[in-house]
Amino acid sequence: DAKTTQPTSMDCAEGRAANLPCNHSTISGNEYVYWYRQIHSQGPQYIIHGLKNNETNEMASLIITEDRKSSTLILPHATLRDTAVYYCIALAVNGGYQKVTFGTGTKLQVIP
Amino acid sequence: NAGVMQNPRHLVRRRGQEARLRCSPMKGHSHVYWYRQLPEEGLKFMVYLQKENIIDESGMPKERFSAEFPKEGPSILRIQQVVRGDSAAYFCASSRGANNYGYTFGSGTRLTVV
Numbered sequence: 001d002a003k004t005t006q007p008t009s010m011d012c013a014e015g016r017a018a019n020l021p022c023n024h025s026t027i028s029g030n031e032y033v034y035w036y037r038q039i040h041s042q043g044p045q046y047i048i049h050g051l052k053n054n055e056t057n058e059m060a061s062l063i064i065t066e067d068r069k070s071s072t073l074i075l076p077h078a079t080l081r082d083t084a085v086y087y088c089i090a091l092a093v094n095g096g097y098q099k100v101t102f103g104t105g106t107k108l109q110v111i112p
Numbered sequence: 113n114a115g116v117m118q119n120p121r122h123l124v125r126r127r128g129q130e131a132r133l134r135c136s137p138m139k140g141h142s143h144v145y146w147y148r149q150l151p152e153e154g155l156k157f158m159v160y161l162q163k164e165n166i167i168d169e170s171g172m173p174k175e176r177f178s179a180e181f182p183k184e185g186p187s188i189l190r191i192q193q194v195v196r197g198d199s200a201a202y203f204c205a206s207s208r209g210a211n212n213y214g215y216t217f218g219s220g221t222r223l224t225v226v
Contacts, residue, residue, distance in 0.1 A: 034214060036215075038155075041201070041220075041222075042219060042220070043116075043203050043205075043217035043218050043219045043220050044155065044203070044205075044215075044217045045217070046214050046215070046216065049214060091214075096210055097160065097167060097168065097210040099157055099160070099168055099170070099171075100145070100157065100215065101157060102147075102154055102155040102157075103154065104154050105154065
């Protein structure tokens with residue numbers, strides 16, 4: 001897997017957009033950027049993934065830079081329930097098995 | 113359309129006992145992954161299995177830990193002679209194939225060794 005780096009922690013005011021950055025400067029052409037989050041004591045939850053184009057779903061938007069060396073996960077209107085650890089992972093699809101390693105992620109605290 | 117089912121949710125064992133953790137993957141998923149999360153730490157990969165085969169056990173401790181995924185039934189993570197340091201949350205994930213269209217995680221089993 002391409003190594004990813006994320007800030008250790010971030011705060012966001014409730015109702016504001018939360019922008020979580022991720023650097024993946026060594027990402028390969030066949031590696032997607034996946035985002036998961038882990039709310040306290042729960043299993044990790046899939047959020048979104050993308051290859052080149054920006055993606056949006058009901059949970060979040062994913063903005064990937066043109067050179068694909070970094071990306072930003074956007075939670076448009078953060079709520080207290082979005083407080084969690086967010087993991088950014090580079091994952092090859094159609095490349096056979098590869099061990100998926102979760103880094104330390106970004107601990108997002110949404111503040112009332 | 114059940115997700116990944118893990119049981120039990122909570123398991124308490126005395127030192128020296130055996131712990132058996134079960135994971136039923138999502139319907140249509142034949143690849144299972146086990147992760148361990150120690151208190152206040154991140155997720156650590158343990159083992160990857162397909163039906164009846166261990167593909168990657170590079171994260172498994174060398175002793176006391178074993179995993180299986182039989183042709184029928186759930187995947188089992190077995191910890192023999194548990195010690196206090198085994199107290200952790202154990203998460204199972206499944207995927208449709210090794211090409212990894214993302215993982216779906218279960219809710220985990222919280223093992224407490226007393």
